Amino acid sequence: MQRTITEKILAAHALEGEVAPGAIATIRPDVVLLNDVSGPLAFSQFAAMGATRVFDPERIVLVADHFAPAKDVESAEQLRLTARFAEQYGLRHHYGPGRGGIEHTLIAELGLVGHGDIVFGADSHTCTAGAFNALGIGFGSSDLAAALATGRLWLRVPATIRVELTGRPGRFVSGKDVILELIRRIGSDGALDAALEFGGPGVAALPMDARMAVANMAVEGGADWCVFEGDATSLSDMPARGMAPRPPVLADAGAVYARRIAIDLDALQPVVARPPSPANGASVEELAGTRVDQVYVGNCANGTITDLRQVAEVLRGRQVARHVRMVVVPATQRIWRQALAEGLLDIFAEAGAAVSAPTCGACFGGHMGILAAGEVALATTNRNYRGRMGHPDSAVYLANAWVAAAAAVAGEIVPPEQVMGNAAGGIA
Amino acid sequence: MSIAGRVHRVGDHVDTDVILPGRYLTLRDQAALGMRCFEGLDPGFAARIAPGDILAAGRNFGCGSSREHAVLALRGAGIAAVVAESAARIFFRNAINLALPVIVAPEAARALAAGEAAEIDIAVGVIRQGGREWRFPPFQGEVAAIIAAGGLAARVRATLASGAAPGG
Numbered sequence: 001m002q003r004t005i006t007e008k009i010l011a012a013h014a015l016e017g018e019v020a021p022g023a024i025a026t027i028r029p030d031v032v033l034l035n036d037v038s039g040p041l042a043f044s045q046f047a048a049m050g051a052t053r054v055f056d057p058e059r060i061v062l063v064a065d066h067f068a069p070a071k072d073v074e075s076a077e078q079l080r081l082t083a084r085f086a087e088q089y090g091l092r093h094h095y096g097p098g099r100g101g102i103e104h105t106l107i108a109e110l111g112l113v114g115h116g117d118i119v120f121g122a123d124s125h126t127c128t129a130g131a132f133n134a135l136g137i138g139f140g141s142s143d144l145a146a147a148l149a150t151g152r153l154w155l156r157v158p159a160t161i162r163v164e165l166t167g168r169p170g171r172f173v174s175g176k177d178v179i180l181e182l183i184r185r186i187g188s189d190g191a192l193d194a195a196l197e198f199g200g201p202g203v204a205a206l207p208m209d210a211r212m213a214v215a216n217m218a219v220e221g222g223a224d225w226c227v228f229e230g231d232a233t234s235l236s237d238m239p240a241r242g243m244a245p246r247p248p249v250l251a252d253a254g255a256v257y258a259r260r261i262a263i264d265l266d267a268l269q270p271v272v273a274r275p276p277s278p279a280n281g282a283s284v285e286e287l288a289g290t291r292v293d294q295v296y297v298g299n300c301a302n303g304t305i306t307d308l309r310q311v312a313e314v315l316r317g318r319q320v321a322r323h324v325r326m327v328v329v330p331a332t333q334r335i336w337r338q339a340l341a342e343g344l345l346d347i348f349a350e351a352g353a354a355v356s357a358p359t360c361g362a363c364f365g366g367h368m369g370i371l372a373a374g375e376v377a378l379a380t381t382n383r384n385y386r387g388r389m390g391h392p393d394s395a396v397y398l399a400n401a402w403v404a405a406a407a408a409v410a411g412e413i414v415p416p417e418q419v420m421g422n423a424a425g426g427i428a
Numbered sequence: 429m430s431i432a433g434r435v436h437r438v439g440d441h442v443d444t445d446v447i448l449p450g451r452y453l454t455l456r457d458q459a460a461l462g463m464r465c466f467e468g469l470d471p472g473f474a475a476r477i478a479p480g481d482i483l484a485a486g487r488n489f490g491c492g493s494s495r496e497h498a499v500l501a502l503r504g505a506g507i508a509a510v511v512a513e514s515a516a517r518i519f520f521r522n523a524i525n526l527a528l529p530v531i532v533a534p535e536a537a538r539a540l541a542a543g544e545a546a547e548i549d550i551a552v553g554v555i556r557q558g559g560r561e562w563r564f565p566p567f568q569g570e571v572a573a574i575i576a577a578g579g580l581a582a583r584v585r586a587t588l589a590s591g592a593a594p595g596g
C-alpha cells in the first residue's frame with residue numbers, strides 16, 4: 001500500500017491495530033513531554049491509576065515553562081510537584097527555570113526529536129515537532145498519565161491533507177505567514193480529524209525555524225498533527241542538534257490524500273490574524289493604522305533566534321513608540337544566551353523593550369505581560385482567542401516578528417518597509 | 429446511562445481558553461475550576477448551571493489548548509454531557525477520559541432548545557427533547573470501555589492490576 005508520511009511513521013510505532021485512515025491503532029512514543037501545568041494533573045492521575053513506575057525514565061521530559069519562574073505560591077507548588085516527580089522516578093530530563101525554556105523549542109534544541117520520531121506531549125502545540133519530519137501528538141493530562149505508566153496510547157489514524165509548497169518567500173515574509181495563510185484558507189476546523197503534510201519544492205526555501213513556526217500552528221487549523229518532508233536541511237540539522245543523522249521519512253508516490261492544497265511562497269505577503277481567531281488572516285495594508293498597546297515577541301515557535309534577529313533588524317537605531325509596551329521573550333535559555341552574544345538583547349533594551357527570561361508567560365495569559373480591559377496587543381504567538389492574553393475585552397493580533405517590531409516602533413500596525421525605509425529611525 | 433437536565437447553548441469554535449482562562453491553570457480542584465467555567469465568555473454562566481445540565485455546542489467545540497482543566501471546569505460547574513456539531517480531538521479525548529460524554533450529533537446540536545429540559549440515553553444512543561428525538565451511534569471500542577469504567581484512570585487501574593496491556 002502507498003503511504004503518506006504520517007502513515008509510515010505511525011506504522012513504524014504501531015504495537016497493535018491497523019494503520020489506515022479511520023482505523024484504531026496503539027502507538028508507542030519516542031518521547032513523552034509534560035509541563036508544569038499539564039504535569040501536576042497527570043501525576044495525580046498516574047497515582048489514581050495505581051501506577052508505581054514509569055515506562056522508561058530516559059524518554060520522559062518534564063519542562064517548567066508555563067508559570068516559570070513561578071509567579072505565585074500556587075504556581076510554585078506546580079513547579080515543586082514537577083521537580084518532585086522527576087526526582088521520584090529518576091527521570092533523565094527535567095528542566096526548571098534557567099536550565100531550559102519553552103518545551104517544544106527545547107526538545108528540538110536538545111536533540112530529542114528528529115526524522116521519523118513520535119512525541120506524545122501534554123500540550124496542544126506538541127505538533128511543533130512536525131518541523132523535524134516527526135509526529136508531535138498533543139494530548140491531555142489523563143492520556144499522558146497512561147502513557148507515563150504504559151508507554152503506549154490508542155489513537156484513530158487520521159487521513160492526510162497534503163500542502164504543496166512552491167517558490168520562495170520574499171522580504172518580510174516568514175514561516176508564520178505560510179501557516180496564517182493556510183488557516184485563513186481552510187478555517188479553524190479545516191483540518192479537523194486529519195493530519196497535515198507539508199512538502200514540495202518550496203520546503204527547501206524554509207529554514208528549520210520557519211518550519212517550526214508553520215508546524216506549531218497546525219492545531220489552529222484543527223489538525224491532529226502535521227509533518228514536513230525531510231530534506232538536506234533537516235538532515236544536516238540533526239547533527240547540529242547533537243543527533244545521529246538518519247534518513248527522512250518520505251511519502252510514497254501514489255499515497256492517498258484527503259485533500260491537496262497549494263501555497264505559492266513567491267506570492268505570499270505578511271499575514272496578520274485579527275482577533276478572536278487565528279483563521280482571521282488579513283493583509284498588513286488592510287489593518288494598517290490599528291493602534292497597539294503592547295507588542296509581544298516570544299512563544300514556542302516564534303521566540304527563536306531567527307525571530308529575535310528579525311526584531312533587532314527593525315529595532316536597531318530605533319525606539320519603541322512611547323505608548324507601546326514591548327516584551328521580548330527568547331524561547332530557551334540557549335537562544336537567550338545566543339541573543340546576548342550577538343548583542344540583540346542590548347538592541348532591544350536600548351529601544352525600550354522589556355526582555356524576559358524564557359517562559360510561556362503572557363502567551364496564554366499566565367503572567368509577564370497580561371492585557372487590561374480594552375487593550376490591544378500584536379503578538380508573534382499562535383492564539384488570539386477572546387481573553388487569551390488577559391482581560392476578556394482585550395484583543396490580540398497575530399503576526400510575524402518583522403511586522404511585530406514595526407508595530408512597536410510605529411505604535412500601530414504598519415508594513416515593515418514603512419519603518420525600515422525611515423532612515424531617521426523612531427517614529428515616536 | 430441516562431442524563432436528564434436543562435440545555436444551555438454556546439456557538440461555534442468555542443475554545444478551551446474561554447471555557448477556562450489560562451490564569452486559572454494553577455487550580456486543580458474540580459469545584460474551584462467549576463466556579464470559573466466560561467468566565468471568559470459569560471461570567472454568569474457557572475451560576476446558571478444546575479448539576480446534570482446539558483451543553484449544546486456548535487462546530488469544533490473545545491478547540492485550542494489541551495488543558496484538561498477545561499473538562500474539570502465543565503464538570504465542576506455541573507455539566508453532565510456535551511452535544512456538539514463537531515469536537516476538537518484533544519478535548520474529546522480529555523472529556524471521555526474524565527467520563528464526561530461528548531456526543532457528536534450535528535442535527536441535535538443545532539436543534540436543541542436552550543432553557544428546555546432534554547434527556548440523553550448514552551447506551552441506546554438517543555437524545556430527546558419536547559417530543560422530538562435524535563439518534564446517534566453509541567460509543568464503541570476503547571471510548572465505550574473508558575466511559576463504562578468511569579474514566580481512564582479507573583480503566584488503566586483495572587488493566588494494570590490484571591497485568592494486561594491497556595489500550596488497543
Ligand code: SF4
Nearest residue numbers: 125299300360363364
Ligand atoms: S508558548 Fe504559548 S503556545 Fe507555546 S507552549 Fe507555551 S503557552 Fe503554549
